[in-house]
Amino acid sequence: MLGAAGYVxxxxxxxxxxxxxxLLQRLALPGFFITAIPYPFLFIGHVTPLPPMLSWMILxxxxxxxxxxxxxxxxxxxxxxxxxxxxxxxxxxxxxRHPGFLWYTGINLLVSLxxxxxxxxxLCTGLTLCNLLLITVEDLFLxxxxxxxxxxxxxxxxxxxxxxxxxHRRKS
Numbered sequence: 146m147l148g149a150a151g152y153v154x155x156x157x158x159x160x161x162x163x164x165x166x167x168l169l170q171r172l173a174l175p176g177f178f179i180t181a182i183p184y185p186f187l188f189i190g191h192v193t194p195l196p197p198m199l200s201w202m203i204l205x206x207x208x209x210x211x212x213x214x215x216x217x218x219x220x221x222x223x224x225x226x227x228x229x230x231x232x233x234x235x236x237x238x239x240x241x242r243h244p245g246f247l248w249y250t251g252i253n254l255l256v257s258l259x260x261x262x263x264x265x266x267x268l269c270t271g272l273t274l275c276n277l278l279l280i281t282v283e284d285l286f287l288x289x290x291x292x293x294x295x296x297x298x299x300x301x302x303x304x305x306x307x308x309x310x311x312x313h314r315r316k317s
Contacts, residue, residue, distance in 0.1 A: 148268075151179030152275040159287045177218070180276070183268065184256070193259050203259045207252055213237070214248035232292040234302070241306050242298065243280040249273065 154176025161169035193200045217237045227233050237244035253269035284304060289295045 148180050148183045148272050149275050151176045152279045154179060156279055156282060159283055163287055163291050187256065187260065187265060191260050191265065194261050195259065200259060203255050207255045210248045210251045214245050214252065217248060218245040232294055232298055234298060239302060242284060242302050242304055246276055246280050247306060249276055
């Protein structure tokens with residue numbers, strides 16, 4: 146429930162940006178971090194049934210995806226020096242309008258494999274669906290109002306990822 150609540154709070158963060166409510170923005174910012182709280186508890190309270198070599202390989206992949214997630218969501222845009230409030234269209238945001246979702250989904254798949262338990266699979270699936278709901282609401286309702294050129298960006302960049310999207314096809 147705590148992880149899901151983090152997505153509601155994260156959605157409030159976006160609404161605060163849209164409405165220009167700086168205090169609400171600051172109060173809602175922790176929502177992004179609240180979504181991660183279930184994961185340490187999983188690793189503290191459960192043991193993997195997998196052989197050590199396979200479990201270490203999965204943990205390495207989870208770590209790489211977590212680094213990509215942190216980079217895409219918290220580092221890439223500030224490092225670019227883009228104007229505050231400007232729509233960022235480069236790097237991982239050229240691959241997908243929501244690259245963090247790609248990395249997060251991969252993490253959840255690997256966490257589910259790592260523990261190999263139905264309740265953890267259901268938890269990871271639920272958290273992924275919460276994230277999908279948030280990015281869908283952002284994509285359809287919030288971001289077009291926050292970023293004036295978002296509709297054009299939607300034409301250029303796929304929602305998630307598609308090698309067949311118009312921006313990835315060769316021009317004839």
